[in-house]
Amino acid sequence: MNSVLPATDDTRVWDIWLSMYQVPCLSVALELELFESLDAKPDSAEGLAERRGFNLRGLRALLPMLMQQGLLHLHDGCYQLNETSRTYMLKSSPLFWGGLFSRIAKTQPPHKLLLETVNNQRALAAKTRAADGWESGHVDMAMAREVTAFMHSHSVASAAGMTKTFDFSRTRKVLDVGGGSGCFSIALARLRADIRCTVMELPAICELAQQYIADAGVSAQVDTVVVDMFRQAWPAGYDTHFFSNIFHDWGFETCLDLAQRSHAALPEGGRILLHEMLLDDGGLTPAPAVTFSLLMAMGTLGQQFTYGQLRELLQTAGFRNISCRQTYGYFSIVSAEK
Ligand SMILES: C[S@@+](CC[C@H](N)C(=O)[O-])C[C@H]1O[C@@H](n2cnc3c(N)ncnc32)[C@H](O)[C@@H]1O
Incomplete structure (x- = not known):
């Protein structure tokens, strides 16, 4: 039997699946106060990892996600806040959305996994042996x-x-x-x-x-x-x-x-x-x-x-x-x- 090209590609299904990781990115960024850190000093992933003691591999994955979400800009290699994040993602803002996301975080398993990945708590981050x-x-x-x-x-x-x-x-x-x-x-x-x-x-x-x-x-x-x-x-x-x-x-x-x-x-x-x-x-x-x-x-x-x-x-x-x-x-x- 010859293989048949599907009538339509499966990109929509990929989009639906992958969308479940959008909210954890935001809830983790809020819990780790990334927006406060970048408000105080725009920084590269390397600089932020060093300054806050975060896992670099985790940050290199998370920061581009926050950019995709329209919450950060990249300027001269440094991530910085934009109008949306300055208005809604800082604890000091009267329009802060944090209360909602901290409640959602408690019910989302990917939140915990991503938090551990970025927060340097995972054994994975320290693994050096390839095939464990x-x-x-x-x-x-x-x-x-x-x-x-x-x-x-x-x-x-x-x-x-x-x-x-x-x-x-x-x-x-x-x-x-x-x-x-x-x-x-x-x-x-x-x-x-x-x-x-x-x-x-x-x-x-x-x-x-x-x-x-x-x-x-x-x-x-x-x-x-x-x-x-x-x-x-x-x-x-x-x-x-x-x-x-x-x-x-x-x-x-x-x-x-x-x-x-x-x-x-x-x-x-x-x-x-x-x-x-x-x-x-x-x-x-x-x-x-x-x-x-x-x-x-x-x-x-x-x-x-x-x-x-x-x-x-x-x-x-x-x-x-x-x-x-x-x-x-x-x-x-x-x-x-x-
Ligand atoms: C992400 S999956 C990819 C499966 C498939 N190629 C695909 O694209 O759907 C990775 C695969 O690598 C296999 N794998 C992992 N470690 C392996 C090893 N040491 N030797 C052989 N296969 C291994 C896993 O069993 C798994 O099926």
Whole structure:
């Protein structure tokens, strides 16, 4: 069965999901008195983190969100208040909205998570080992099932979409690194009968992916292999390494490690493809990528990248002929050759 391009892209659904992180940004900024701090002295994320003892990674995710919300301006590299925030977000203002948001904060789990992320209380912020936690390779089946279904939902439309907008004419054998449910491999198998894909994943996720693959009727073209991408040797014999939403889980050094492992395992002329929601240069737009980056700051060691950052990373790992194209909805593919 050939994959069918969805009648409309899923950007509206993304917008609805991501909108739930708008209010926590404001309630956390109010609780931490960020507006008072920036009123006293406009500052960069680095300066504010230093001055107030906040987590820099958390602030780098939060401040662009407040800009997107129209509550801060950026001038000469320093965030500063505007008319809206000066009028409604300062405790000293007779028009202060804080009473409402402090009450809402108590009922919103993302508020607590974001507060801990910015307020330097999270063990995550101090973690230095790349593959700890979920990524230790010991994911129980209940958690794996829940998270895989979650990721399948947000990826399945962009998987079908990318097969219509990206050139896979040279692709024959794909290693789908951290492929989750296998939705990208399934979409590629449906694109052409001569494409073979392998979902490389942790044990519990491989077991689940096999079910998704069987349900899609593409078991003859798509299989799975249990490999911990950080600790075990990668299989050879693939002309394409496909990573969707993998680099955004990790810091720059770990992504470089993944890119180098990929480079080592690919044949000459083989391609690496990074499917990600990209930030514009400067990292302050577009709004969905800024919000997705905030989610990554709260839940992973990663963030969304700009094309420039990924290009630099791939160049450092030894790749050449690097390019980028928007593929479907909010997603793009950055591609490069060995
Ligand atoms: C954000 S999900 C992306 C899933 C899928 N590629 C997508 O875009 O929907 C990250 C995936 O990386 C996998 N992963 C995490 N650590 C891994 C490891 N050490 N080895 C192999 N896969 C790993 C997870 O199991 C998870 O399925």
